[in-house]
Amino acid sequence: MxxxxxxxxxxxxxxxxxxxxxxxxxxxxxxxxxxxxxxxxxxxxxxxxxxxxxxxxxxxxxxxxxxxxxxxxxxxxxxxxxxxxxxxxxxxxxxxxxxxxxxxxxxxxxxxxxxxxxxxxxxxxxxxxxxVDLNKFKKDEKSGLDFRKKYGITRQIILCVASIQERKGIFDFVDAAKSFPQYDFVWVGEIPDTHTLKYKRRIKRIVNNPPKNVIFVGHIEKNELYKAYNAADLFVLPSHSETFGLVIAEAASCGIPVLIRNLQEFSYFSDFAQMFSNQAEFKHKIKQIMENPGKRKSLSDLSLNARNKFxxxxxxxxxxxxxxxxxxxx
CATH class of the missing domain: 3.40.50.2000 (Glycogen Phosphorylase B;)
Structure with a gap:
């Protein structure tokens, strides 16, 4: 064929x-x-x-x-x-x-x-x-430590992997970061190279001058991305629209607790992911998960239990x- x-x-x-x-x-x-x-x-x-x-x-x-x-x-x-x-x-x-x-x-x-x-x-x-390639995206604590060492991060990490645009929830992510200065909010991805990108100037201002606890690391090749997931204490995707959300499956395959917006397209992840419907709930669930090690452990276990379906x-x-x-x- x-x-x-x-x-x-x-x-x-x-x-x-x-x-x-x-x-x-x-x-x-x-x-x-x-x-x-x-x-x-x-x-x-x-x-x-x-x-x-x-x-x-x-x-x-x-x-x-x-x-x-x-x-x-x-x-x-x-x-x-x-x-x-x-x-x-x-x-x-x-x-x-x-x-x-x-x-x-x-x-x-x-x-x-x-x-x-x-x-x-x-x-x-x-x-x-x-x-998801489960041989590549898996729980690996050493790779997470390597990522932290590379970027000089010692505090707990809340991670998002997406292109930097309004639809992906960049403004919601930065707003949440301002409410939790004790954590580092890490975004993997770059601004789409299109002249018609909505809010492009505003997004560039944020990337060039982010809050102290927001770190934009840029694009990471797929064969290195698993390190970012393994460094995270919580993976979030505040996207407003997706066709699927492959990064959610990748994060779960690495055993990371997952918090995502309550969208119909994310129903496939409802067996392991926490969901939020508005910005207030987003912040509430970040607080709930990050301040409770036992809850993070149970969410991590749910992620690992779901990985085989990917x-x-x-x-x-x-x-x-x-x-x-x-x-x-x-």
């Missing part, structure tokens, strides 16, 4: 790019030949799109290989445009996505929220949450079944 991945994302590492790389590596071990963003004369059995937004490469590929089945991993929907582009972009984006979905044989949805968002796609939708091997087996079902339909 030969599959063409369309990722078409340049520059800084993103969740979409990371997922595509790891999926390619795992599927290649299963004997599936995969090209990424390489338009040539080869025959492809499938086109697997990871980034649906208009690009010359995407359109040229779909035209050249017209008739080849297309599946889409719904890494981004209309809701994920929030903060990255002006509100006036939403209508044309919706119209384009509806056209794109009509071209797909199957749409792989990482969460129930995405399944519900794509009601118009009916039988095309398949629920398949993102996986196993990448389960994901790859299901993905192969999806590929084969689409090909058998031809």
């Amino acid at each position: 030969r599959v063409l991945f369309i990722v078409n994302i340049a520059g800084l590492e993103s969740g979409i790019l990371t997922y595509a790389k790891e999926l390619k590596e795992a599927l290649s071990k299963e004997g599936i030949a995969i090209d990424v963003d390489r338009l040539d004369s080869k025959h492809y059995d499938l086109i697997h799109v990871h980034n649906p937004f208009p690009s010359f490469f995407l359109f040229e590929t779909m035209l050249r290989f017209y008739g080849t089945p297309v599946i889409y991993s719904a890494n981004m929907t209309e809701n994920q445009i929030r903060g990255l582009a002006p509100e006036t972009f939403k209508l044309p984006a919706r119209q384009y996505l509806n056209f794109f979905y009509s071209r797909c044989e199957k749409i792989i949805c990482p969460s129930e929220k995405v399944v519900n968002d794509l009601q118009s796609c009916r039988d095309k939708r398949i629920l398949l949450p993102y996986p 196993d990448v091997n389960i994901h790859i087996k299901r993905m192969k079944e999806i590929y084969e079902s689409v090909l058998n339909k031809k």
